[in-house]
Amino acid sequence: KAGVTQTPRYLIKTRGQQVTLSCSPISGHRSVSWYQQTPGQGLQFLFEYFSETQRNKGNFPGRFSGRQFSNSRSEMNVSTLELGDSALYLCASSLGARIDPGANVLTFGAGSRLTVL
C-alpha cells in the first residue's frame, strides 16, 4: 500500500516568487491536510481539504492557498514568497471521519523542504 507522496522534496526559491507543492494521499483517503513546520513556530495547521472542498483553515495569510482534485490529490500554493516561509511543509491524509477521532489518524508524507533566499 503506497504511502503519502509529496513532491518536490526539496526546493529553493527567491523572495517574491511563488511555489506549488503536490501531495498524493493514500488510496481511499479523502481528507488531505497541510502543515507548516518551522523551528520557531513548530507544527502549524494550514488547511484541510475533504472531497475537493476546504473544510478547515488555519491562521495563515491569503498568500497560502490550496486545492484538491477529484482523485483526492492536493496542491498548495504560496505566492509572493517571504523569507519566513522557509519551512518543512507536511501533507497528511486520513479517512476524514468527523465522528470517531480514531478514524482520523493522520498519515504524513516525507515533506517538502522549502528554502526562500
Next chain:
Amino acid sequence: AQKITQTQPGMFVQEKEAVTLDCTYDTSDPSYGLFWYKQPSSGEMIFLIYQGSYDQQNATEGRYSLNFQKARKSANLVISASQLGDSAMYFCAIGVPRYGNQFYFGTGTSLTVIP
C-alpha cells in the same frame, strides 16, 4: 481552543531502559483523540499510538503505551526497552473531530538513546 504542552525539550535514556515522555492537553470538548508521532531526522512524521477520550483502557502498541489520566488531562508516552532507532523527536497531538481534521501539536521532545 485546543492546546498541547510538552515540557521536556530533551530527554536521554540508556538503551534497553524505559522512558516516559510527558504530554498535557487542554480542551473543553468531551470527544477528542490524543496521538503520538515520531519524527526522525529524515522529517517524516510516523504515527505511534492513539487514545480516544472515551477509551477506558490505556492504549498499547508494541513497545509503546499511553498513560492516559483524563482527570489530570495528561497523556504520557511510555517507550519500553529503548532502542538506538528510537532517537528522534516525539510529538503529542490532539484532534477534535467536531472541528474537522485540524490537529494541535506540542513543541516536541527530543529523545536520545545512549548505547
